Amino acid sequence: MNPEILEMLRKKSQPKSWEKLNNRFKADILDYIDGEPVYKFHSFLTDSLEVNAHSISVTVQPCSSYIPYHQHNYAEMMIPLLGSCCTIDANGRRIALDQEDIMIMGKDETHSVEELDAGVIVVNIALRNTAFPANDLNFMLDAGMNQSVSGLLFSLLSGDRDFGAKYCVFKTGHDRKIISLIYDVIDEYYNGDVHSNQIIHFDLLGIFARLIRHAYKEADSFEGGGRGEDGRNILKMLLYIEKNYADITLNGMAKKFGFNPNYLSSYLKKRTGLTFIQLVHLQRINVAAGYLADTSVSVDQIAAKVGYENPSYFYKVFKKNMRCLPNEYRKRMHDSQS
Structure with a gap:
């Protein structure tokens, strides 16, 4: 936890009106869920509501503010740095994030976010497909282990729909190295200096690699949202196979999962x-x-x-x-x- 950065983020997290935001977004209405419109976001906005043309953008989610159902044409990381928050998917399922958890939402996935309580600080990191050349993400597919988690993460970041991923949630367990990299990304973004873009780029790749390692070691720390509602179960099973491949048996695995x-x-x-x-x-x-x-x-x-x-x-x-x-x-x- 970095008190100086948190104080800066708190000042940027003041309530914002959706009407004012939408005037900037100029979002299209795609559909309705229970009478609520679903909007399509095509651009990033800075905290000061200016359009951001960069491939990576960091913003603070406004507290006590309405955020409707929406989609965006980029992947997004959601990280509650102080307090907790909750995302709601298109089926009305609440996905709770505790402090310092990381959620990565794929492009074109419908979701909304419950209003944040005052004092809660949630950072969003938006990532266009151009944020990372394909070669930068290939390590996720080349690894001989943990292909279920790394494959889903690759799918979300690259926009490759073949893996069927919608989102993934990492329970970081307040991993010091992961959280330190997140704060460094925020610091470099808001207090830019020579080579800040390159540092942000490599920090994010470091975060992804450490999240994959963390999920491999702690199977319960990862939740993947696939095409079905049982994404969490299948991911646990695949992780179990990846850990126990050398001496695994069908009967033994069946007993493990009941x-x-x-x-x-x-x-x-x-x-x-x-x-x-x-x-x-x-x-x-x-x-x-x-x-x-x-x-x-x-x-x-x-x-x-x-x-x-x-x-x-x-x-x-x-x-x-x-x-x-x-x-x-x-x-x-x-x-x-x-």
């Missing part, structure tokens, strides 16, 4: 398009690929480490997933790095 094994198998297939064993193979092969690229450990040892007692079977599964044999993959990776 499901019948046959029901769990059908549930995973319906929600992900992949069977339980396909999900396990995918995780094992991704991890094995990392070992092949980054170590000189023998293929047989790698096979055993990721959960394959029979090296021949490992070769077969690896080729099916990667379109080449393990030694060929290792050579290709080493050649690309030389």
Whole structure:
């Protein structure tokens, strides 16, 4: 917590009238929910209600102010730095954020925000698709572990709809390094200096990487909103597979989640398009690929480490997933790095 920055933000969080905001936004009405209009936001506004053309924008949410249902054509991070807040999705579901939680809302997702109590400070960081070149976000997909969380985060930030993500919520647990980076982004944005844009850019990438790490270590700290209402359950299951891939069994996982094994198998297939064993193979092969690229450990040892007692079977599964044999993959990776 940075008292100096919080005081600056408090001064910027004074109530604002929606009519005045909308005169600046010039938002279109897309639809109605229970008689309430749903607006489409196309631009960023600064705290002083000027249009901001930059790819990254930081603003403070006004307290005691009406915020209607809306969509925007950019991704947005919502972070309550002091106190708590609540977002409402298109189905009327309340998504509560505690102090220093981080919510990332995808573009074109309908939501509203409940009026903030006086003294609550919530920062919004808006991110256009142009905020990060694709190469900057590729680390989220290249990682051999934690693909469910990193894939959803990539989807939200890049605008790639294939992952089906609507939003994700990270319970940071007041992680000192994550919160420090957030305050640094705010400081650089409002008190700009030489290379502030570059520092903000790298701070945000650091935040994303640390959020992925935090979610991997603390499965309950992450909630993903996918196309169904059970996004949280499926994410927990995928994280469980990612952590226990080497010795996981369907019966063991079913017992962990209180499901019948046959029901769990059908549930995973319906929600992900992949069977339980396909999900396990995918995780094992991704991890094995990392070992092949980054170590000189023998293929047989790698096979055993990721959960394959029979090296021949490992070769077969690896080729099916990667379109080449393990030694060929290792050579290709080493050649690309030389």
